[in-house]
Ligand SMILES: NC(=O)C1=CN([C@@H]2O[C@H](COP(=O)(O)OP(=O)(O)OC[C@H]3O[C@@H](n4cnc5c(N)ncnc54)[C@H](O)[C@@H]3O)[C@@H](O)[C@H]2O)C=CC1
């Protein structure tokens with residue numbers, strides 16, 4: 039039974055789903071990195087929010103980890119390249135808390151416009167400060183939206199409902215989508231110059247870090263109010279403090295900080311500065327959404343291989359997974375076969391699918407071919423890290439889909455590019471989806487690729503099979519299955535024998551000495 043650790047506070051429904059689905063679950067929150075390192079080794083899955091930092095060090099201490107699920111959106115607390123290199127799938131729940139976070143941004147906008155926190159505090163102190171809090175209306179004002187993705191577009195629709203004008207800066211926002219959203223698409227400088235309120239809804243990337251820098255803050259309208267419910271680091275906190283002290287920025291509301299938990303900040307105590315402790319996603323509704331989703335997604339992956347909302351592998355629905363499973367087994371065997379035969383020389387790989395296979399999602403099939411192929415270099419390769427390793431090695435990977443049906447109802451062909459030309463193997467599925475090799479380097483040969491196998495290329499000649507049988511028999515090697523194919527009569531022939539166990543180098547040398555033998559190789563399949 040797979041085992042999952044929930045390491046951040048999560049709605050109890052997550053644990054309940056894991057148990058219902060047949061996944062063992064521990065909820066251990068608030069661990070230090072060292073404490074997490076000490077226990078992570080026993081888990082197949084890890085469910086987190088933003089508090090747990092999944093660093094390379096943690097991943098190195100997690101040999102069994104297969105999947106990380108973020109109950110939320112931002113995954114900047116996960117070292118995704120390190121996870122990919124280790125073959126760990128990283129998933130998030132991209133929509134579960136979007137409305138909630140958008141509402142928090144709107145709530146903070148109103149709180150700034152009417153100075154609600156300070157007015158509340160002073161009233162409760164018994165000061166009745168009726169004349170101290172002159173606010174501004176949002177109606178008719180311009181909201182500058184930096185980032186018009188899921189959350190940004192919900193904020194825009196709410197702001198339009200409040201009769202605001204919305205100007206959006208997002209390099210990936212198409213003019214058509216801007217029209218559909220009812221916003222004006224603008225460049226950043228235009229937005230900065232026009233906005234009465236600015237709200238940020240981008241991930242933290244090299245391009246967005248300090249997008250509200252000292253320089254950009256200086257380009258804003260005097261009296262602007264700024265809201266950040268996305269990620270700390272989008273706003274230069276020191277520059278914001280300066281701009282507020284100078285009276286240029288009239289108010290700022292931060293839900294997120296460069297350093298979290300933010301126990302101290304020069305901004306604390308600044309008039310018209312409001313903050314919340316990363317509460318953007320904290321509503322009952324959002325937390326139930328993300329908890330249910332993350333538990334279902336992790337269970338799907340661990341139990342059936344279904345992949346939803348993964349950031350480092352192609353998606354594979356729980357419905358698709360059972361259909362694709364036998365193809366992935368076939369693809370991995372074909373990859374393994376070419377890897378073992380040609381591994382050192384491979385410069386590029388082409389994966390072709392035809393017949394029924396062409397109706398399926400090809401990405402997982404290609405990833406499985408690469409996993410089989412790359413396992414020659416490292417036994418920690420799997421479908422997740424194989425495409426990354428292939429890229430690292432500079433392998434040119436191509437996918438081809440043929441609608442035609444050939445000799446077989448379904449076929450997967452793997453062709454590797456080598457210095458001595460293209461070499462191709464192909465396989466199909468028989469009966470109840472059992473993989474079968476049907477072609478090896480241009481020769482038709484049918485074989486199940488399993489266990490230890492001997493690959494022999496020889497010159498087709500009478501008596502060879504008898505001599506080979508005797509050599510193996512004398513060495514005490516039992517032949518399980520025997521598959522034979524040849525290019526033409528008297529031409530090159532290929533033999534694939536399954537043998538009961540490994541064959542010594544001595545026996546391989548003896549086979550090599552048999553007349554007509556060109557190549558002998560011992561292969562190993564799962
Ligand atoms: N405070 C909180 O508790 C929460 C914070 N978030 C954060 O909100 C942010 C946005 O989330 P979503 O809208 O779901 O993401 P999304 O991926 O749907 O949208 C992000 C948008 O930012 C845009 N973008 C990327 N680079 C940009 C750049 N250089 N300049 C301008 N725009 C750029 C993208 O094109 C995209 O449209 C994320 O960082 C997420 O982590 C999300 C949920 C809760």
Ligand SMILES: O=C(O)C(=O)COP(=O)(O)O
Nearest residue numbers: 087088089110111112319
């Ligand atoms: O979903 C996100 O990106 C968030 O920032 C929410 O963070 P949290 O799950 O509340 O720690």
